Amino acid sequence: MKLNANILLLLATRAVASNAGSGNSSYAVQKPPLTTKWTYTAGTNPWPEYPRPQLERSEWKNLNGIWRYESASDLAAANNPPFNSTLSHEVLVPSCLESALSGIQGNNTLYSWFSTSFTVPSEWDDNVLLNFGAIDYEATVFVNGHNASFHRGGYFQFTVDVTKYLTSGENELLVFVHDPTDSGDYVIPIGKQTLNPSHIFYTPCSGIWQSVWIESAPANHVVQLDLAADMHGVVNTTVYTSQKNAEKVEVAIIDAKSGKSVASHQGLSNEPFHFTVSSPKLWSPDSPTLYNVTVTFGKDKIQSYTGFRTVSKGTVDGVVRPLLNGEFIFWFGTLDQGYWPDGLYTPPNREAMVYDIQTLKKLGFNMLRKHIKVETALFYRACDELGLMVIQDMPALRPLQSILPNDAQQQEFVRQLEVLVNQLKSYPSIVTWVIYNEGWGQLIEGYPEFALTDLVKQLDPTRLVDSTTGWYDHGAGDFSDNHHYANPQCGTPFYSISSSPFDPKRIGFQGEFGGIGNNVSLEHLWNNQAAINSINQTYEIDETIDSWNYRSHYLLSELKDQIELFSCSGGVWTQTTDVEGEVNGLLTYDRRVLRTDEKQWKADIQALYDAATARQNSTVSARSLGI
Incomplete structure (x- = not known):
């Protein structure tokens, strides 16, 4: 620049x-x-x-x-x-x-x-x-x-x-x-x-x-509440307590609008139990219905909530797809880094935090990928309430294979991965766990992602696992996930050196793409000379907002083609906001400029969803194209 x-x-x-x-x-x-x-x-x-x-x-x-x-x-x-x-x-x-x-x-x-x-x-x-x-x-x-x-x-x-x-x-x-x-x-x-x-x-x-x-709280109190409510109304529950003994606990599911109990059940603490709610309203991005939950354990009374939904995968018209409540919808979101120029990891307040989520919903996104950061509990609550699916990354070790973990460091990484899953697994909006991003800290010998995928699925069998998003993919997990800038390579018969060939036995997914930048005036830039000097490292710079929107339309149209012709089931656009030396956000880092042509972006995103819906009823398939 x-x-x-x-x-x-x-x-x-x-x-x-x-x-x-x-x-x-x-x-x-x-x-x-x-x-x-x-x-x-x-x-x-x-x-x-x-x-x-x-x-x-x-x-x-x-x-x-x-x-x-x-x-x-x-x-x-x-x-x-x-x-x-x-x-x-x-x-x-x-x-x-x-x-x-x-x-x-x-x-x-x-x-x-x-x-x-x-x-x-x-x-x-x-x-x-x-x-x-x-x-x-x-x-x-x-x-x-x-x-x-x-x-x-x-x-x-x-x-x-x-x-x-x-x-x-x-x-x-x-x-x-x-x-x-x-x-x-x-x-x-x-x-x-x-x-x-x-x-x-x-x-x-x-x-x-x-x-x-x-x-x-009483001396013997609830320390963790695991809730998983599925599309059939089955509520799987474990109430963990500080003294780890088996005592009576009661869980009630309450309609948030009427305040009336729709089901209650008595079980034992520190042991899994389940019960059924008849014909619950399901949670989805289009209808993010939540139910309040009351847990009574002796003198300890806990307020919570849940949403009824099922995340799975299945073959639809010969293509492996992610399913929400038994149906394939195209998953489309942004790479969401969660950085703020004034607070860094901590947003200034809840209004600021929710602003990002509301902006994505307004444009038509139904998902975000929380990129190698863990947010506050209130962030996931907001995604639950507003209806935005979350692909949750495990925070990465050192990037780009610069220093790989030794045995003790790898064990600590695994321990914290377990903590991540156990701490967040009751939020309805989270649909997928990511273990490794672009090989950062990923041990190459022995392919540890297979054992880690098994571990995550044991801790949480209700979600999908994207074992390696980009780069070193040896076949673990539910996704065949490609990273490519700026244009997508999603479930396609072509790929580049940064990702492995598409594996049709898994979900074809574009874990990152786009990343096109548009420089702005200094008043909207992170005013640090080293950061400013790095702006031209952006994958592509578009000199005007109009050209940036034109290029965005072109890339989203290319993604739509890959939905129609190949096996693309979802994509992640880089990114929600600019961050420090990056100028490739939908929003500038200060959240004062939204680059998107709202009408165009909403139409382009809806076209992705429509293409996925039409594909399920179409005779056009990868096989019919000789692929």
Whole structure:
């Protein structure tokens, strides 16, 4: 990209705070390289919503807001906690330390201390549970001077029963966080994060980036609720409890509109059981019906929800297809990275987060691929409510085979894959799990994706598995998944070096394509010179919005041809928004410009669905073309 003198001057004058050593201990939003309309309205009471909608308790207290923060020198600092000290900086929780919204906007925040205090409501007479939505990457939790818990994994929620550590007044909460990202020889699940951002790899997220809250629960309480409700009305349930014994538990399914119970059943905790709801309304992108759920286990009463739907695969007119509720519909969505210029991994608020999903629905998409990141529980709830299928990636290890995991690192990857599936498997919108993206961290010898696919299917037999999306495909899983830019190669008799030949025994799928870029003015760009310099690495640059929409129409028409002629069952367009040095989003990174010609895109997307419907009743097939 060529920059004129005025833009160069603007670049020089738009200074960005970049480290935590500014000496400003009071919280203020830092000036990010790019803002959104929510940047300066997020406030200091972020994410007030109950954070875990599938296991909700009535007695809870949000601990989000202004905490204290201080950097630490190394890992050994955890052995010398700064109890009863005032840490040097105020910080917003939840947020990424590297983000402007945190008030820190740090670099290389590998070791960190966080502190706050809380009181327990006097009316609570049960145990007190301390909950964290996600901390990246390792967290040691201290309560009133006691080491209460250790957690590893930057994308997953965890709970600590802190009852025995509490006092009657103020309670000190201190958290030590170690986030190595891709430093040294660490090989951990990091997705697109890197300490050295460049083009398709982005600014990392360290610290407490999802909500923190306390709640009241009896000593023996529900710790996990697995719900899988299918198209026939069968509800498979397991209610896991803290003491792991078998005691009576009651589950009720409630019509969300009328508030009336449509079924209830008594079973035993920590053992699977099932029951049937007669003629339920099914969940689909066109009709995302949800039912409320009440779980009663002794004194513990949980509010939850579910949707009735079945995900499977089957042969339709000689082609292996993904099926939703027994029917083939074309799956079409975007590569959804979930990055924000002001909050990085953490959206400024729920309104901002939902805006992306609503934009996709408005254009006619019925799916998104959550790309090597795990979102908040409220994100999946929004997809459930709005009717957007989710293909969920496991966050990747280091990319492009740069450093492969050793045995211990591979075991940790597998453990976190299990956590991912177990934590998210009750959301109706999730239809597929992705294990490996483009060979990132994928061991080539021994083909571990076969055993990992079996593991995922054992943990969750209700969904499909895309074992290797792009690149090193040896035949595992339900999808024959091609990545190709810019034009698609979906279930076709032609392919390129970046993917394997189409396997007709599996679902033909275009895991990534498109990726065409359109540069914009500096006011909508991530104002970082290294990122700006990388823009021309985009697969294709279209100089005007009109030419970008023309090229989009051409590529979507090519995808439609592959539905009609070959074995294409779904596709993922790159991508929902621009991210840092990438300018290939439907939306710019600040969400202020929507590039799409709405009428054209809605027609082109509907044409994909129509072609898939017509194909099922057509005599045209790959075999009739001699393929």
